[in-house]
Amino acid sequence: MKRVWASIGHWAGPLVVLLVAAGLRLWNLGNPHSLVFDETFYVKDAWTLWNNGYESTWGENPDPQFNAGVTDGFTKDPSYVVHPPLGKWLIALGMAAFGPANAFGWRVGVAVAGILIVLLVMLIAQKLFHSTALTMVAGGLMAIDGHAIVLSRVSLLDNFAALFTLTGFFFVLLDRRQNLPRLMAWIARRKAQAQNAEGPSWGPTLWNRPYLILAGLAFGLACGVKWSGLYFLAAFAVYVVVMDALDRRRAGLHFWLSAAALKQAPATFVLMVPIAAVTYLATWTGWILTSGGYYRDLVTTNPGLRWSGPLAWAPDWFQSLWAYHVSAYQFHVGLVTPHSYQANQLTWLLMIRPTSMYYQGASLGENGCDFDSCSSVITAIANPLIWWGGAAAVGYLVYRFVRYREWKVGIILMGMVAGYVPWLMYLNRTVFQFYGIIFEPYMILAITFVVGLILRTKDDYKRSTGIAILTVVGIVAVLLSIFFYPLWTGMQIPYWYWHIHMWLPSWI
Template identity: 80%
Template sequence: MKRALAWGAPAAVLLLAAVLRLWNLGNPHSLVFDETFYVKDAWSLWNNGYESTWGDDPDKKFNAGITDGFTTDPSYVVHPQLGKWLIGAGMALFGADNSFGWRCGVAIAGILIVLLVMLIAQKLFRSTLLTVVAGGLMAIDGHAITLSRVSLLDNFVTLFTLAGFGLVLLDREQNLPRLMAWMRRRRAQLGDDAVGPTWGPTLWNRPYLILAGVAFGLACGVKWSGMYFLAAFALYVVVMDGLDRRRVGLPFWFSAAVLKQAPATFLLMVPIAVVTYISSWAGWILTSGGYYRDLVTAESGLRWSGPLSWVPDWAQSLWAYHVSAYQFHVGLVTPHSYQANPLTWLIMWRPTSMFYEGVNKGDAGCTFDSCASAITAIANPLIWWGGTAALAYLAYRLVRYREWKVGFILMGIVAGYVPWLMYLNRTVFQFYGIVYEPYMILAITFVVGLILATKDEYKRSTGIAILTVFGILTVLLSIFFYPLWSGMQIPYWYWHLHMWMPSWI
């Protein structure tokens, strides 16, 4: 029974996640929010190998099933191609005129995110109960559900960065035992109490770091924000290598980590990430029609000279494209009614409304005085605000106890949230926070584990009572908010009941 529960309970959570993301996924049968960019780009990319422009009034025609309106003229896009290839794969499988087809890719990514959260929780906490808690919270949260039901790129970034996070965790499990084994061999050679002046070994056999580099490279191939995860966790690996060396008794642990192991870590992670990222531009590289594809030619006068003159023309053109896209990203200050300052993301001040349709009685099947259909990326308030509180506690706990699990979880927040604080004046949205939501969930799970593990019987029983109430209310809130996450038609008054703050409207 124990073995059946260990497999059956997480499987049930995964099934629930799949139902909440796939049920009625094709509703509404129209491009919503930024689907107008990514879905049409995905389909032209799938057909031409590069993103193309569309004719007049393309959204209306596309919604009507006329999906061949793309031209061969290149379109200027500012995100790499991988996420759009994944969206296009669903369209190729189910039909470009099928709204389920253009959303199923992100839905599958959302289901896999729940699976990864559970696998990582099992590795971190070694508890089936905590694994189910982590997966269950991710499965029923509205922010995660909404981002799995609208064809945007952010779910793919979350999936690949979370995979990289898990792979770094697997590497961490192997690193310390290898250093300890090396120290045993060293002491066997020099005597039990002797180590000698040494930096210790350079650990090259770290396949999980190589795979983490691939995962972070794939994330960059969807959106450049994946680069922050590569940088953050490469630095994390170097720091933990140094601490592990100190733990096993190496005398020059700091200089060894920085001067000996860090270059090896760089070579294991970064080159493969770069190659993976460049490969994500394969459609643009292998065709000739993409935007800026032939910018640098012998006739253009833009070829590099000197030591870099050997670089192929396509690579020089790709670099020029990246410079242009970077300038677009950092200079994007176009006002939007649902933009949200990153300082407000953790309190969920301005969730993103991605679709809203209001009708009167008798229209579109409305049987009330007025009806509303909405897709709004409002997280389950108890999960999101509880996660924010848990993160604050973990920050305190890291300072006081210096626990590696706490630091590891917080590094996900450092990589996924902190970089956005550099762009307070840029046009950004609350839903970008999906990339760090798994680490909020893991923070909550960590706190739950502490409560369940306390040896004080009174504190434990009180904590379990609080957790039970929290769990019940969380499930009820997800049921209450689900219509606003899935585009269901509801009475207008019921929609308005969900607008807890003026900034949510």
């Protein structure tokens, strides 16, 4: 009976966390029933993708008509877009299921992605820490954080990118846990065959690594949403090679470094990169199979642009797609259009300038306002305790990695490196705080790691004190999420209530 109750507790707690995450993301999801922030691009692009197979233009000032339910105002003319199609296809699935005029329909895709992110964070935490309590801590923090909630309730692309990169991370983690035992087993077999002679100096090339193939697939899907997924593919391919080298050294192989670099690294490349490339290319299927997409017939109609020499064999559509990518890349690196809510990358971990995505004021008696003035807002302010606590935890993990070289710390920090560090190359580019959703799961895992250290301390007094402090902090985090929730969901609130949430002048 005890085992039965233990099994129920093992699943019931995380299930409750998942239900809370779903409720916070799905409740009143159709409010406001209007395109907010960059939904004006992605939602309308999604619907034209569904109908034409490529992103198309709309008539002049289409948003009011779209908000009113007139969703057929698009043309056959292609629209110039700078993000790959997959995220918009996923938005379109919700629109097709619930109707394009239904705000719930055009947001449900990102909401589902946000719920799955919470699930993945818990699965990863369980694999890393082997503790139901820590699994619930990780999932609970992700479930109630406002930054994650807002990005799950506004139909942008970033939540999909976060989902697929986190999926790739999960598969890399599974491969990490599987690879060393396989390597050691191989060496043991070789030694036994050689009648206890000294083991091989190079070791095997391990090809049977299905999780690496799945990781490449996931990172390819992430690239199909936003190109920032490429940083995760590169970072974790390097991570896998480095860990292979360290595993070989631990196994006692003499030429562990050269074996990892010259034998296993090429195999890792073959396992991860081609599947990622093919997957990414597949996300452009609609553009490839139709003839109306932007730049689709560029090379066909401009033969002078056709490649010559060794690459002349490439089909026209591929050459046109390459030209499109070159143009989009130039747009991305040169984007310096000022925006009132742009946030320098160096300030992201401090949450200096969260992104306001929607604001509508009302006077007494207007739109149901019962106060002198009211506000309906959607602002991607994270729960301050969770976000700032996560930033502090990441800083501690950096220190701990330098001192102890723990692999669990290293893999969490690699997620931060892949999600945050590349943005530091583009300090002059216009960027926003909400891009941080792609690395937020690793901030949550960093917090969970620190909590685990407190819970595992052998000193009873320190442990009980730590549990008491963590309990208080957890209650405060929940109360803060309740306090901020109206600002994450577009609820109409008194103006003064909105204003008391503006803790920093830069938040206004």
